[in-house]
Amino acid sequence: MKKYPLLQRAYHFTEFKESGKQLIDQLTEYLCKQQLADTKANNWQTPDKELDFWENYQFSDLNNFVADLFDHSIHLHNPKYMGHQVSVPAPLSVLTNLISGLLNNGMAVYEMGKAATAIEKCVVDLFCEKIGYDNKANGILTSGGTLANLTALLAARQALHDSDIWQDGCREKLAVLVSSQAHYSIDRAARVMGLGNGGVVLVPVDTGFAMDQQALETCYSKTTQAGLKVIAIVGSACSTATGVYDNLQFIGDFCRRNSVWFHVDGAHGGAAVFSDKYKRLLKGIEMADSVIIDTHKMMMTPALSTVVLFKDKKQGSQTFHQKAQYLFEDANLDEQWFNSGLRTFECTKLMMCLKFYVLWKTYGIKVFEENIDCLYGLGKTFAEMVSQHSSFELALKPQTNIVCFRYIKQEMSEQQINELNKSIRQSLLEDSEFYIVQAVLNDMIYLRVTLMNPLTNEIHLQQLLEKIISVV
Ligand SMILES: Cc1ncc(COP(=O)(O)O)c(C=O)c1O
Structure with a gap:
């Protein structure tokens, strides 16, 4: 192995142990940070600028890299993440990715x-x-x-x-x-x-x-x-x-x-x-x-x-x-x-x-029931909040944690309402505090949330509606 010093280093467990210990602390801190009121769910960047960043990136070590990766990623554990249907992984489950990565069976x-x-x-x-x-x-x-x-x-x-x-x-x-x-x-x-x-x-x-x-x-x-x-x-x-x-x-x-x-x-x-x-x-x-x-x-x-x-x-x-x-x-x-x-x-x-x-x-198996009940329940709660607001309209009463709704102004045509909702979604994306998506139903553009995070609560949902009103 002496002939191959890089391989010797790559397969030795010292760096694994040191970086790994630090990594768990880093990941835990990251999870805690996502709960703070002033954190954003996203950090939007255009594709060209993102590519530019990584092309010119100076890699020093794994832990610094992870810190930068966090800064440049979307944060599903943030309760203001309400976008696509990708789970907010329970942390213990995340560790199994490490194990299966190592065993690689x-x-x-x-x-x-x-x-x-x-x-x-x-x-x-x-x-x-x-x-x-x-x-x-x-x-x-x-x-x-x-x-x-x-x-x-x-x-x-x-x-x-x-x-x-x-x-x-x-x-x-x-x-x-x-x-x-x-x-x-x-x-x-x-x-x-x-x-x-x-x-x-x-x-x-x-x-x-x-x-x-x-x-x-x-x-x-x-x-x-x-x-x-x-x-x-x-x-x-x-x-x-x-x-x-x-x-x-x-x-x-x-x-x-x-x-x-x-x-x-x-x-x-x-x-x-x-x-x-x-x-x-x-x-x-x-x-x-x-x-x-x-x-x-x-x-x-x-x-x-x-x-x-x-x-x-x-x-x-x-x-x-x-x-x-x-x-x-x-x-x-x-x-x-x-x-x-x-x-x-x-x-x-x-x-x-x-x-x-x-x-x-x-x-225990009930944890999956709690997750469904909690998230589908959040969908219902959000739909009720939307329907009580005169500036918003639901596309339909939700059966699940997916809610489609739009901002409306009485004096506007359908086309203007479409353009308005499209621009709301783009503004939210660039603002990055919340992450939501959009859906087109019967030629109408709706804002769409999927409530994937059990730590999202009514306050976050209320803040989302206020945020939308603020960008109109
Ligand atoms: C109903 C439905 N089927 C299939 C898929 C595709 O699943 P995956 O993203 O795991 O490939 C999706 C993804 O959103 C979905 O909503």
């Missing part, structure tokens, strides 16, 4: 990730039970909702009775039906699968932004009459822009009647199966052939970690037929639950189950 085959493979099964079994699946079900964890939706839709396609697309390629015109409010990852997955424009049928929504039930019937008939085979109907639970749940019971019954695969995109709101108060929103989910739930949205873990569940483990196991002889001996797909590479896109897979498992075992 790539989980394609059991022998490379024994513990994580077994722990992952415990996590998956818990989710299956919560969904209401029986012991025929199984699942896997994968890196994010987008990949999870693709994985589920590939299983749906493979489950078509009269073809083996993996072997023979696709000879028919296929389609997926999904609400026009669904997350774009469904559209993307369908296009990756070669379904093209005609293969992504967007079912219009009703006035409450859920999939319109009559329209589903009509779209399905038109699609099949046009000669396309519907491989799946996707229910959003909930949809991204508005946080509205599709009626899963209705879609499930419809799929059953028509023998079509029923997929539920529960990336955000599937976690409500853990809440006695809100699981009613997911009524019918147990009928789904596949379900995905991100733990890095409403389940307090850092990204990425998504649970993909299959009602029938046989169908979940058939998707990736391809054999990698050097990895899997005599793959009996049903039985080899322990070789996750057989059932995921990923080969080297992170030990992502640790993030959820540690929270579950440390705080």
Whole structure:
């Protein structure tokens, strides 16, 4: 090793220990600072200036780098962060990222990730039970909702009775039906699968932004009459822009009647199966052939970690037929639950189950219920505050922690109101005290908050409304 002094230094644990101890103090201080009243959720910078900073950055050591990184990052732990649907990670869960980074057990085959493979099964079994699946079900964890939706839709396609697309390629015109409010990852997955424009049928929504039930019937008939085979109907639970749940019971019954695969995109709101108060929103989910739930949205873990569940483990196991002889001996797909590479896109897979498992075992399963109840409750509180204010208008009564609203002035046209709300959002972004986003619904621009931080309270919500008024 003497021949390689840099390698010798890189693999010695002295620096790790010193920087690591300091790092935990730094991270803890950072968390405390986020609670102070005068801190900002963001520190907005244009892309060019940000690039300029890092291109000219003088790196001294890890701890100084971390301090600068903090200054240049968005702060999800700040209660004024109310933007995209990314969880505010519970600190203990964050530590598991360090552990899995160090162990780096790539989980394609059991022998490379024994513990994580077994722990992952415990996590998956818990989710299956919560969904209401029986012991025929199984699942896997994968890196994010987008990949999870693709994985589920590939299983749906493979489950078509009269073809083996993996072997023979696709000879028919296929389609997926999904609400026009669904997350774009469904559209993307369908296009990756070669379904093209005609293969992504967007079912219009009703006035409450859920999939319109009559329209589903009509779209399905038109699609099949046009000669396309519907491989799946996707229910959003909930949809991204508005946080509205599709009626899963209705879609499930419809799929059953028509023998079509029923997929539920529960990336955000599937976690409500853990809440006695809100699981009613997911009524019918147990009928789904596949379900995905991100733990890095409403389940307090850092990204990425998504649970993909299959009602029938046989169908979940058939998707990736391809054999990698050097990895899997005599793959009996049903039985080899322990070789996750057989059932995921990923080969080297992170030990992502640790993030959820540690929270579950440390705080108990009720912690996830508290998180849902708290955040969905905050959504309701904020909506009430908005509706009591004459200068604001709600897009809809929220079902979740996602609230769309806009600033209005009676004398203004719709176009002027749109421009005003767009400029409010830009001003807030540049001001950086709060971080919120926007959504376009029925051609109207709304301000959109997703209340992801359980430490956000009514005072912060009131301050947000005052801030908006101050920038108008
Ligand atoms: C309903 C829904 N599905 C899928 C996704 C994609 O998930 P991910 O960001 O984990 O890829 C999102 C992300 O916001 C979502 O809201």
